[in-house]
Amino acid sequence: MNQKEWNNQFEPHEIETISSSGMDLSEKERSGSFLQKDNQVQFYRSLSEGIEIMSTEEALKKLPEVREYYGKNFSLLNRDFPKDTEGGYFVRVKKGKTVELPIQACLFLKAQGFKQKVHNIIIIEEGARVYLITGCSASKAANEGFHLGISEFFIQKGAYLNFTMIHSWKEDVSVKPMGIALVEEGASFISNYVCLRPVREIVMYPTAVLSGDNARASFNSLILSYPGSLQDIGSRVILRGKNTQAEIIARAVSLGGKVISRGHLKAEAKDIKAHLECRGLILSETGTIHAIPEMESDFRDVDMSHEAAIGKINREEIEYLCSRGFTKNEAQSIIVRGFMDVNVLALPELLKKDIEALEEKTLKASF
Amino acid sequence: MDSMLEVRNLSVEIGAKEILKDISLVINKGEIAVLFGPNGSGKSTLLKMIMGLSGYNKTGGEIILKGRKIDGLSTDERVKLGLGIMYQHPPKIRGVKLNQIVSFLSKNQKEIEDLSERLSLKEHLNRDINLGFSGGEMKRSELLQIILQDPDLLLLDEPESGVDLENISIMGDVLNNYLKKENKSALIITHTGYILDYIKAKRGCVMINGKLWCVGSPKEMFESIRKSGYEKCKECHEPERME
Numbered sequence A: 001m002n003q004k005e006w007n008n009q010f011e012p013h014e015i016e017t018i019s020s021s022g023m024d025l026s027e028k029e030r031s032g033s034f035l036q037k038d039n040q041v042q043f044y045r046s047l048s049e050g051i052e053i054m055s056t057e058e059a060l061k062k063l064p065e066v067r068e069y070y071g072k073n074f075s076l077l078n079r080d081f082p083k084d085t086e087g088g089y090f091v092r093v094k095k096g097k098t099v100e101l102p103i104q105a106c107l108f109l110k111a112q113g114f115k116q117k118v119h120n121i122i123i124i125e126e127g128a129r130v131y132l133i134t135g136c137s138a139s140k141a142a143n144e145g146f147h148l149g150i151s152e153f154f155i156q157k158g159a160y161l162n163f164t165m166i167h168s169w170k171e172d173v174s175v176k177p178m179g180i181a182l183v184e185e186g187a188s189f190i191s192n193y194v195c196l197r198p199v200r201e202i203v204m205y206p207t208a209v210l211s212g213d214n215a216r217a218s219f220n221s222l223i224l225s226y227p228g229s230l231q232d233i234g235s236r237v238i239l240r241g242k243n244t245q246a247e248i249i250a251r252a253v254s255l256g257g258k259v260i261s262r263g264h265l266k267a268e269a270k271d272i273k274a275h276l277e278c279r280g281l282i283l284s285e286t287g288t289i290h291a292i293p294e295m296e297s298d299f300r301d302v303d304m305s306h307e308a309a310i311g312k313i314n315r316e317e318i319e320y321l322c323s324r325g326f327t328k329n330e331a332q333s334i335i336v337r338g339f340m341d342v343n344v345l346a347l348p349e350l351l352k353k354d355i356e357a358l359e360e361k362t363l364k365a366s367f
Numbered sequence B: 001m002d003s004m005l006e007v008r009n010l011s012v013e014i015g016a017k018e019i020l021k022d023i024s025l026v027i028n029k030g031e032i033a034v035l036f037g038p039n040g041s042g043k044s045t046l047l048k049m050i051m052g053l054s055g056y057n058k059t060g061g062e063i064i065l066k067g068r069k070i071d072g073l074s075t076d077e078r079v080k081l082g083l084g085i086m087y088q089h090p091p092k093i094r095g096v097k098l099n100q101i102v103s104f105l106s107k108n109q110k111e112i113e114d115l116s117e118r119l120s121l122k123e124h125l126n127r128d129i130n131l132g133f134s135g136g137e138m139k140r141s142e143l144l145q146i147i148l149q150d151p152d153l154l155l156l157d158e159p160e161s162g163v164d165l166e167n168i169s170i171m172g173d174v175l176n177n178y179l180k181k182e183n184k185s186a187l188i189i190t191h192t193g194y195i196l197d198y199i200k201a202k203r204g205c206v207m208i209n210g211k212l213w214c215v216g217s218p219k220e221m222f223e224s225i226r227k228s229g230y231e232k233c234k235e236c237h238e239p240e241r242m243e
Ligand SMILES: Nc1ncnc2c1ncn2[C@@H]1O[C@H](COP(=O)(O)OP(=O)(O)OP(=O)(O)O)[C@@H](O)[C@H]1O
Pocket: B014, B019, B037, B038, B039, B040, B041, B042, B043, B044, B045, B046, B055, B088
């Protein structure tokens, strides 16, 4: 879509919201795009050879071999999933392909009370490397909206997927992402999750299954929680292959809402290494952060650890900055910004700048 | 001579425990005073009170900086009046880079570069402040910050403890150069006395159990403490006002 088409289809504030979920409308620094509004796929395009992008329905129709992937990760974990989805994206990156610029996908809620349900299938073939950013956002008009997002990731032998999801919802929207990644031998799955705008409720517990030896997964998240919201957000890694590695890092700041930060590491093989870390800052009397870290192992030869720390801003840290001349408010805002450091996420440089700017804008409004 | 700092009959409690007992002390403009005293005697507490840090309950007395009563002022307001402190135990702050603070303290990029080079802190500028810094690195980073801040009264809480001899000499020179400037004053806490070799401190005093005792030449006092311990100070001098 060009600028004119954007302006025809979306209100300026909607374009702003879509951009705030990480979409580069100019596509200058992207190697592919997908956009769905409510249940309608608006457009998609691949800007690079070796990348296929289309709607999941189309892929299931046109590409017979894709059918076996539909629901595969759910049956792997004996889990059920809703079948009444409409749309969602299919992304496949060809064997050995290295994609420098991120592929972007946007799922946008526009109609009042609409229930958007999508099913995404992402296949990264052997040895391919790719960044994928998915922005989910809602228009001002999407009152009482609902979003269900199913994502199945297949990261094949030696492949690398760096997946960034940015949520940019509103006070009365409820959201339920369901993601499962199957990570094969020597492959890596990096998941970055950012949610800095208000939302009514998010419940998600994405899972990565490290099925092959030497596979690795890392889940990193930055969450800002507003009064009246519930964010029940976790990450789970099942370490099935030998010598696999997992890391879960969560940072949550509550401005008054409730955050449940879950993490689950399950060792099903020897010689694995896994770490879970959750840090929470509560900046308001009404805020709640509940960290629930879990670790399981049937083996002795594993290296698993977890760290959790929750509290208000340390007074001594504020005073330290004040004794250099910062006012109390300045000190507080510096510390919160430091706490929400985007370096916690494993982002490519290109996205880091975007997300840093986005965070700066959000925090400026809140402090 | 104009006074930089006057502490008048200061008494302080933490909880119900009396930590500082009727402390009085004057530091003139351009003067350097040294504070000795055993662990837990209240030295850091005095510095933190001057800086306006919280957690202490003042039960009496007042603090005057450049003729102005500062008891009611916040820490950053005191900084604007020319106070600066080097912490004995600075906190670590995750995600906040030393560089962020340093570039707030000075707009002179060249000065920042030269001084951080001199104090071997160039690589530390991009690190989270004090996170994983060694003991000596923390002290050097404290010195870097206070010099760039350019205060008139420097409160130095054990600036050299934990610092290797080579770095003490560098830090001593940096401090001495700074304090040579007109009307710069300092109150320095030291256990090792090393810093005395680099700066021209005229007066020393000893804090024991929340009280200030004898006043004299810092070097002589340090020698006497080294030979005979702190108790001797109590014997040889009546508690005296350092005025
Ligand atoms: N927050 C606090 N709660 C309880 N006691 C405290 C607190 N802060 C300081 N104190 C006590 O006050 C006394 C004076 O402490 P201060 O740090 O001033 O000692 P100091 O002379 O600087 O000692 P050192 O040479 O070991 O640094 C000590 O007994 C210390 O335990």
